[in-house]
Amino acid sequence: MTPYEQVLAELPAEIVVNDKDIINGYTTDFRKKYTGESPALLRPRSTEEVTSIVKLCTLHSVALVPVGGNTGYCGGATPDVSGQQLLISLQRMNKIREVDADNLSITVDAGCILAEIHEAAEQENLMFPLSLGSQQSCQIGGNISTNAGGVSAVRYGITRDLVLGLEVVLPDGQVLSNLSPLRKDNRGYALHQLLIGAEGSLGIVTGASLRLFLPAASRVTAFLAINEISDLMPLLAKAQRYTGEAVTSFEYISGASLDLLFASKPELRRPIQTPSEHFVLIEAASSSPVLGLDQAIEAFFEDGMSGETIVDGVIATSEQQRQDFWNLREHIPEGEVLNGGSVKHDVSVRISDMARFIELGSDLVHRYGQGARLSVYGHVGDGNVHFNVLAPEGAESPAYLDEVSAKVSPCIYDLVAKLDGSFSAEYGLGQDKLPLDQIYGDPLKRHLMGKIKDVLDPNKVMNPGKVVGSQICDLS
Structure with a gap:
């Protein structure tokens, strides 16, 4: 009997899934870049059952790969090809344990779908601000494990800023229970923060306490065409001043990204007919019904038009029009897929360097020549930009994109490093970005992460080969 068979034999049969069709839904990552094998999917119903699974896996040295909604971009939830690693899904652990409105x-x-958390908050006339294109399928445990960003980070921060406490099953089976939703708690190390962004490599998150906010009593959304990329950050600063820092989202979309989308989905409508290379989707919201956001955004709009930084724009006059604006932003990745796919660069720089990076990065790609196309968009308000390169129209995409990865991507990452930015802004490391971490990561940080992994998970049971790789950096 193999080690994993010993584990399965000691678990309740009702939590073990052997159906290959179901298992195969988790053995290939979202981008179809990595494919592995697994003999079984475990679906525990409680923290106690997760504890039993982890203890057995540690006892028999069987690797455990946590899976969520399978919406990640770095292969962080994909098993290896050995066929010896077990998958664990918390989809049956999907209860709202408590809402404390006061x-x-x-x-x-941890298995709660993000959209269901939104609904639970709304029932109490409150709001959970983490908002993602995959929110109908992604699970909060996965959001926490990857430290998801989202489109509201300008105002509310990323996942790390929204977590008050966690319940985590550690590799030895002990449960770190720190779910008390206190705003201030200075009893030593904030251990729960260590688990956020760890991608299941240090333990399995089973529960979370999260921050809620008052809902928007007023909201204004505008789609703008701007004159120059250098106008980007001054416009954000100006919007913040006009609205009293009520801006929740400030999204950049290149004209090329929109063109790709409209070319492949002609049923979509352009919100602005005026041609431009640069667009901004801005949203401001306030829990106060008397702030006067409409007037503030209109004044900001008029100021931008008179100063010739804004070329054209439209302010949403209905919820449907607002959703149409966001629908365009959320479908930009689909436009890339429908045009042969892209080489993705999920990077971040200082907000003040955003326009400079886009300009310099675009020059790099254009100097490469060969008709490469760019799709650039991102969460400008938190310095995150998706700088993606596509093959020319009619070119054989896979071969061309392989060449881009080999010749152009290193130049882009070198530029990010020169600007003291990050090669991984919001997708995490998974297995996909471990080679980049070897080149651009901090050796001491990598060494310390490996040491922490060794202390908490000496048997390498928790999602091995992800985030920290398999080697500890030699600093001698």
């Missing part, structure tokens, strides 16, 4: 907090199981 404390502005919600405590949930």
Whole structure:
């Protein structure tokens, strides 16, 4: 009997899934870049069952790969090809444990779908601000494990800023229970922060306490064409001043990205007919119904038009029009897929360097020549930009994109490093970006991460080969 068969034999049969069709839904990553094998999918119903699974896996040295909604971009939830690693999904652990409206907090199981957390908050006339294109399928445990960003980070921060406490099953089977939703708690190390962004490599998140906020009593959304990329950050600063820092989202979309989308989905409508190379989707919201956001955005718009930084624009006059604006932003990746796919660069730089990076990066790609196309978009308000390169129209995409990865991507990452930025802004490391971490990462940080992994997970049971790789950096 193999080690994993010993584990399966000691678990309740009702939590073990052997159906290959179901298992295969998790053995290939979202981008179809990595494919592995697994003999079984485990679906525990409680933290106690997760504890039993982890203890057995540690006892028999069987690797455990946590899976969520399978929406990640770096292969962080994909098993290897050995066929010996077990998958674990918390989809059956999907309860809202508590909503404390007066404390502005919600405590949930890690298997809760993000959209369901939104709904639970809304029932109490509150709001959970983490918002992603995959929110109908991604699970909060996965959001926490990858430290997801989202489109509201300008105002509310990323996942790390929204987590008050966690319940985590550690590799030895002990449960770190720190779910108290306190705003201030200085009893030593904030251990739960160590688990955020760890991609299941240090333990399995089973529950979370999250921050809630008052809902928007007023909201204004505008789609703008701007004159120059250098106008980007001055416009954000100006919008913040006009609205009293009520800006929740400030998204950049290149004209090329929109063209790709409209070429492949002609049923979509352009919000602005005026041609431009640069567009901004801006949203401001306030819990106060008397702030006067409409007037503030209109004044900001008029100021930008008179100063010739804004070429054209439209302010949403209905919820449907607002959703249409966001629908365009969320479908930009689909436009890339429908045009042969892209080489993705999920990077971040200082907000003040955003326009400079886009300009210099675009010059790099254009100097490469051969008709390469660019799709550039991102969360400008938190310095995150998706700088993606596509093959020319009619070119054989796979071969061309391989060449881009080999020749152009290193130049882009070198530029990011020169600007003291990050080669991984919001997708994490998974297995995909471990080679980049060897080149651009901090050796001491990598060494310390390996040491922490060794202390908490000496048997390398938790999602091995992800985030920290398999080697500890030699600093001698």
